[in-house]
Amino acid sequence: MTQTTPTETSEACGCKVGRIATEYGLTDLNDELVRYWTDRTDDRYSTRDLAEHVNQRVLEAALDDAGLQYKDGEVENTYRLLTSDDVSSGTRVQTRKELERDAVPVENVERNFISHQTVYNHLTKCLEAELEEPTDEEKLERSRDKLGALRNRTAAVTEDTVAQLERGDVIDIGEFNVLVNVTVTCEDCKTQYTIRDLLDQGGCDCQSDN
Numbered sequence: 001m002t003q004t005t006p007t008e009t010s011e012a013c014g015c016k017v018g019r020i021a022t023e024y025g026l027t028d029l030n031d032e033l034v035r036y037w038t039d040r041t042d043d044r045y046s047t048r049d050l051a052e053h054v055n056q057r058v059l060e061a062a063l064d065d066a067g068l069q070y071k072d073g074e075v076e077n078t079y080r081l082l083t084s085d086d087v088s089s090g091t092r093v094q095t096r097k098e099l100e101r102d103a104v105p106v107e108n109v110e111r112n113f114i115s116h117q118t119v120y121n122h123l124t125k126c127l128e129a130e131l132e133e134p135t136d137e138e139k140l141e142r143s144r145d146k147l148g149a150l151r152n153r154t155a156a157v158t159e160d161t162v163a164q165l166e167r168g169d170v171i172d173i174g175e176f177n178v179l180v181n182v183t184v185t186c187e188d189c190k191t192q193y194t195i196r197d198l199l200d201q202g203g204c205d206c207q208s209d210n
């Protein structure tokens with residue numbers, strides 16, 4: 001007698017991601033992957049981040065299946081010990097031994113780990129998800145934020161440096177203010193802009209006829 005497949009797994013695709021989602025009962029995985037991938041903030045996951053996330057969920061499910069208790073961050077750390085290049089082979093062997101002793105089928109779990117390419121194929125082919133390009137306005141906004149943070153950092157480091165030199169009697173100065181100005185020169189017409197003005201007006205005046 002054949003068993004009828006439950007609804008949520010009947011939609012599973014045949015690729016490796018679909019197979020492990022079924023095997024470990026990760027029913028919300030597809031929603032999660034699409035949501036994290038298409039997130040339009042800086043928190044957006046790369047396909048590498050997503051692969052790591054899937055693999056950690058696989059590991060977590062395997063630990064659950066073995067009835068293991070784990071603390072916050074322990075799954076992530078165990079995953080790192082199993083996969084990171086920074087971990088010595090001795091530590092890795094030790095980690096695998098401990099998991100095996102706790103009845104976790106390590107080899108099987110590792111075989112189920114996926115690459116970023118597999119996640120990408122699953123997202124674009126199986127789920128037909130698309131990455132929306134950010135709008136020009138969003139790109140400008142992000143650039144303003146990035147450069148603003150850089151400017152603040154430059155100002156802070158400059159202030160510290162001057163203060164330190166002053167304390168050491170290397171330089172003499174009264175109360176002081178640091179102002180960071182970044183200018184961009186258009187080499188076609190030699191006009192200088194502050195980076196803020198350049199972004200606000202969307203380019204150099206000399207190019208507006210083109």
Ligand SMILES: [Zn+2]
Binds near residue numbers: 121122123126127
């Ligand atoms: Zn798939």
Ligand SMILES: [Zn+2]
Binds near residue numbers: 189
């Ligand atoms: Zn110009």
